[in-house]
Amino acid sequence: MYESYYGFSERPFQLSPDPRFFFATSHHQRALSYLQYGLDQGEGFIVITGPIGTGKTTIARNLLANIADENIVAAQLVTTKLSPDELLELVAAEFKIKTDSNNKADILQSIEQFLVQLNKQGKRALLLVDEAQNLPSETVEELRMLSNFxxxxxxxxxSFLLGQEELKDIISAPEMEQFRQRIIASAHLKPLNVEEVKNYINHRLKQANCNKDKLFPEEAFQLIFEKTLGVPRKINIFVDRLLLFGFLEELDTITNEAINEVASEMSVELTGSLDGSELANEQSAQPLVVNSTENVENIKNVLREVEEILETTIQQKVKMTRYIDKLLKQKNRQFAELQVKDNEN
Incomplete structure (x- = not known):
């Protein structure tokens, strides 16, 4: 949408993890170094944890994209709450291992034969397990049993495990002692600080070949940090929306006024969940009884909020209409230019 207006070769703040846009803060670089160290060691577990949106999956993709060793055969799992048997079936599927039945013993035998065959070829298997906090402890233990091959x-x-902070609780349980003894390194990712937010945004703009000087003034980075709390995924959502807003309003610079306006718009939407606050508490879930002045006033407040939301929605529809109108005008100009060139020829 806004790419041509700002001279981007592509959208710089897409949500999909892309190794080309990987930006290594000190924490991310340390985690990536641990992963690389684990690869060099060829044994044990590496565990990377961090809050939602801090870049764990991006690190995994970056590692897979930059593996120079052709002797490493890698597979990545994005887990749900898998039982040990389901985990083995998924491992077999990701490594494209043919199994004769769904019997656990048969699947284990097929996996072992595959791994032995890799070894004879001078290769070894690498398993990256993303969203590992979803795994029950008995399934994590099954991963340890696989390492016995x-x-x-x-x-x-x-195996490398990447997960949210709950993964640390699973691994810290008393019955996971044997698993903990096989962890050779671990790292915990943190949100970005203000300076890292600035460098992160500028890095992504550069990767997308931005041709606008000072698109974001210096004071904007502090405000973006405050709105996103330095979480990379929230930064991507928020800055992408800022650029769309800038295009619709024909801004050459994303000002603090624009940042505050977009943040205000997003606060009443589902988009991105910038503040991460609870949508409702237990009291709001209770039935409303209109039998007091206080409840009448509550109803008035709710209606005012609904009115504000409707007004915001209408404003957004107006902006989208303006955007479509602008696109049509651009297409008409391009068509007219093509006709002029054809007539000249």
Missing amino acids: QLDNKPLIQ
Whole structure:
């Protein structure tokens, strides 16, 4: 939408993890170094944890994109609440291992035969498990059992676990002692600070070949940090929306006024959940009884809020109509220019 207006070769703040846009803060670089160290060691578990949206999946994609060793056969799982048997079935599927039945013993045997065959070819398997906090403890233990597959005292498969902070609680449980003893490194990602937010945004703009100087003034980065709390995913959502707003309003610079206006718009939408606050509390879930002056006043407040939301929605529809009108005008100009060139020829 706004790419041509700001001279981007592509959208710089897409949500999909893209190794080309990877920006390594000190925490991200440390986590990536641990992953690389784990690869070099060829054994044990690496565990990367962090809050939602801090870039765990991006790190995993970056690692997979930059693996130079052709002898590593990698697969990535994005887990749900899998039982141990379901985990094994998914591992077999991701490595394209043919199994003769759904029997656990048969699946384990097929996986072991696959790993031994890789070893004979001078290769080894790497399993990246994303959203690992969703795994029950018995399924995490199944991963440890997979690491028992060895040949000549060398492990045939290595696993990296990436997950939200709940993963630390799972691994810290008393019954997970054997698993903890096989963790050779771990790292915890944190949100970006103000300076990192600035460098993160400028890095992505540069990757998209931005041709606008000082698109974001210096004071804007502090405000963006305050609105997003330095969480990369929230930054992507918010700055993408800022650029769309800037295009619709024909802004050459994203001012603090624009940032505050967009943040205000998004606060009453589902988009991005910038503040992360609860939508409702227990009291708001109770039935409303109109039998007091206080309840009547509550109803008035609710109606005022509904009116504000409707007004915001109408404003957004007006902006979208303006955007469509602008696109049509651009297309008409392009068509007219083509006709002029055809007539000249």
